[in-house]
Amino acid sequence: METIIKTEDLHFSYPAVEGTTPVVLDGVDLEIQEGSFVAVLGHNGCGKSTLAKHMNAILLPSGGTVWVDGINTADEDRLLDVRRTVGMVFQNPDNQIVANVVEEDVAFAPENLGVPPAEIRQRVDDALKAVNMYQFREHAPHLLSGGQKQRVAIAGVIAMRPRCIVLDEPTAMLDPIGRKDVLRTIKTLNRERGVTVVLITHHMDEAAQAGRLIVMSKGRVVADGTPKEVFSQVEELHQVGLTVPHTTQLLWELRQEGFDVPLDALSDEECAQALYNLLQARGA
Numbered sequence: 457m458e459t460i461i462k463t464e465d466l467h468f469s470y471p472a473v474e475g476t477t478p479v480v481l482d483g484v485d486l487e488i489q490e491g492s493f494v495a496v497l498g499h500n501g502c503g504k505s506t507l508a509k510h511m512n513a514i515l516l517p518s519g520g521t522v523w524v525d526g527i528n529t530a531d532e533d534r535l536l537d538v539r540r541t542v543g544m545v546f547q548n549p550d551n552q553i554v555a556n557v558v559e560e561d562v563a564f565a566p567e568n569l570g571v572p573p574a575e576i577r578q579r580v581d582d583a584l585k586a587v588n589m590y591q592f593r594e595h596a597p598h599l600l601s602g603g604q605k606q607r608v609a610i611a612g613v614i615a616m617r618p619r620c621i622v623l624d625e626p627t628a629m630l631d632p633i634g635r636k637d638v639l640r641t642i643k644t645l646n647r648e649r650g651v652t653v654v655l656i657t658h659h660m661d662e663a664a665q666a667g668r669l670i671v672m673s674k675g676r677v678v679a680d681g682t683p684k685e686v687f688s689q690v691e692e693l694h695q696v697g698l699t700v701p702h703t704t705q706l707l708w709e710l711r712q713e714g715f716d717v718p719l720d721a722l723s724d725e726e727c728a729q730a731l732y733n734l735l736q737a738r739g740a
């Protein structure tokens with residue numbers, strides 16, 4: 457598979473605050489493959505948003521390099537190409553909605569990119585269908601639920617036809633139903649359209665659905681693998697201030713007590729099966 461985003465020894469510090477310049481990214485080496493679904497987890501302030509902002513040149517490295525589709529993000533002449541390749545979705549949908557009608561909002565970015573009007577119409581309809589909001593195209597965004605607004609914001613990014621979308625805690629402000637709808641939308645974009653997804657989240661259950669999970673701590677990558685592999689490293693995750701999903705935690709505690717259960721039974725079903733197998737083996 458082709459690499460779409462690559463960070464090489466990425467270092468970053470924000471401009472000096474009261475004479476100190478804390479290192480926020482401290483040597484991040486990552487390769488994100490085109491078409492993959494990658495989740496990023498980490499404690500508050502570990503640098504997730506800062507890393508995300510490097511993926512479409514909102515921030516530029518203090519040291520090292522970021523490549524987007526082979527383009528150095530520090531190359532000013534290619535900024536538009538970088539921004540067309542990687543779209544960003546943020547936490548608060550209210551800050552991302554700019555128009556008074558849903559379809560106008562989705563049309564905003566492609567209009568600014570100079571896409572011809574006939575093609576805009578098609579892109580807007582297509583993007584709204586992709587996030588399952590087409591039936592709301594003539595509605596007022598401010599009357600929609602949080603989850604619906606966030607899906608409109610995602611449509612606005614999709615209308616630019618990016619090959620990758622980076623979502624920085626897109627469900628943090630949503631109720632459980634909105635969270636589920638947004639996550640389903642993200643997964644559909646990845647599976648059915650092959651859009652590369654980088655999802656920054658605090659929710660274990662969302663991270664567990666990705667194909668690859670990256671854990672950050674203090675500006676570094678401290679774990680990287682499939683969710684099953686990463687969540688199995690229970691002690692390491694505890695050390696960086698993270699909990700693990702309830703399923704893994706339960707199995708880990710059973711293992712501490714000497715029971716022979718696998719740590720990678722991540723879904724509720726797999727965990728239930730592991731407990732069933734344990735009881736069977738003990739003749740219960």
Ligand SMILES: Nc1ncnc2c1ncn2[C@@H]1O[C@H](COP(=O)(O)OP(=O)(O)OP(=O)(O)O)[C@@H](O)[C@H]1O
Pocket residue numbers: 470471473480498499500501502503504505506507
């Ligand atoms: N604009 C800024 N100026 C100075 N320092 C900043 C700025 N933005 C973030 N920081 C600091 O950089 C560090 C990393 O912040 P960042 O927002 O990347 O973390 P995060 O992992 O996204 O956290 P959270 O989980 O709270 O969203 C923190 O110590 C934060 O205080």
Ligand SMILES: [Mg+2]
Pocket residue numbers: 504505506624
């Ligand atoms: Mg953040």
